[in-house]
Amino acid sequence: MSTSRDPEPLGPDSLTWRYFGDWRGLLCALWAGSMQNMHPGLGAGVEEHSHFFEERWERLFRSLYPIGGVVYDGPRAAETAREVRRYHDTISGVDSAGRPYHALDPDTFYWAHATFFMNAVLTAEHVAGGLSEADKRRMFDEHVQWYAMYGMSMRPVPATWEDFQAYWDRTCREVLEVNLATRQVLDLTDLARPSTLRWMPRAVWRVARLPIGRGFAWLTTGLYDPSVRQLLGLRWRRRDQVLFVLATRTISTAFWLVPFDRRYHPRARAGWLRVRGEWPADVHGPASPARWRARHAGAFTEDDAQPREGAPAR
Known part of the structure; x- marks a missing residue:
């Protein structure tokens, strides 16, 4: 449960509520995953x-629930944020270049x-x-408020939107690298x-996944900063x-035909229902359905808190 010391969660008057849980955000999922990695x-x-x-879809969709909850869980958002943070407690080691890392390092987490x-x-x-x-x-101001929910050091957080743009550009140019992940x-x-x-028959999927994969890769290339395209050796004419x-304007226009509630991921949708009095105020939004649960032990990133089989011992 939340306490009097918890930061104020974002609400339905925020732009973040309007956009973060929108299903169209999945079009940027490959971009986000690669930028993180x-x-x-x-x-x-x-x-x-x-x-x-080993389980791309499961990992993606079950992650959406708690991460979305930090934005949309209202009075329980701080509890959700602490849950997400706990998943990262034991993710640490030394990388192949001899550099120590920890998921809760403030610069990494931010x-x-x-x-x-x-x-x-x-x-x-x-x-x-x-x-x-x-x-x-x-x-930008909302993202600062959102980040404060995790109880992490605010040291890495830029002071203004303009400072954030400089931080983003500097990180893309000087910090990011092409690695195995x-x-x-x-x-x-x-x-x-x-x-x-x-x-869908597996034989049909094996054919369909080729244009689907190329389409996502192309869209992701368009979302990258030019410096990231250069780093990855990607051409953009x-x-x-x-x-x-x-393509993006067509998607934007067509999506307005979708009813408002159906535009949102279930955890985000529960937030909108809650503020309308159609979801209990003291109850979490829905958890990840069984079809997205981990094939390995744990859920969301609890399974990531243990080293993978075959991972180098540190």
Whole structure:
């Protein structure tokens, strides 16, 4: 339960509520995962502790529930934030370059949060109608309030939206690196069939996953900063940019046909229902359904708190 010392959670008047739990944010999921993994500390933690690459869909969808809860759980949001933070307590080690890492290192933990914030910004900017500079400053202030829920050091958090832009650019240019975790997350050639498509014959999925994977990789390339494209050796032509704008505007327009509540992930939807009095105020939003539960022990990142089989002993 929350206490009087907990930071004030975000509410339905925030732009973050409007965009973070929107299903269109999944179009930026490969971007967010790769941006996180390019950070040395995060990449090492994924390589040595995570089962992500054996269960991409399960790991993605079960993560959405508690992470979304930090935004949408209202009076229980601080409790959810402490739960998410606890999952990272034992994720530590020494990477292949001899650098120590810990998931709760303030700079590492904040970078992950910064990518979630920018995921919401990119979703709004490209596939949800656009953002003004004033909106971006407002969302920046909200992301600070959101980050405070975790009880982490606020030292790495930039003071203003302009400072954040400089921080983001500096990190992209000077900190991020191409590592095994990055190459693996961007490799969609063997993308497993999600459980929601069990009705699809495996032979059909093996054919369908090729254009799906290429489409996501192309969209992700368009979302990257130019410096990140250069780091990854990716080409982006003027023609690509024109097609990118056309595709994202089409998605943005078409999505307005979707009823409001159906635009949101279940945990986010529960938040909207709660503020309308249609969900109990003292009850968490829904947990991850059984089809997304870990095939390994634990759930969300509890399973990541233990070293993977075959991970180097440190």
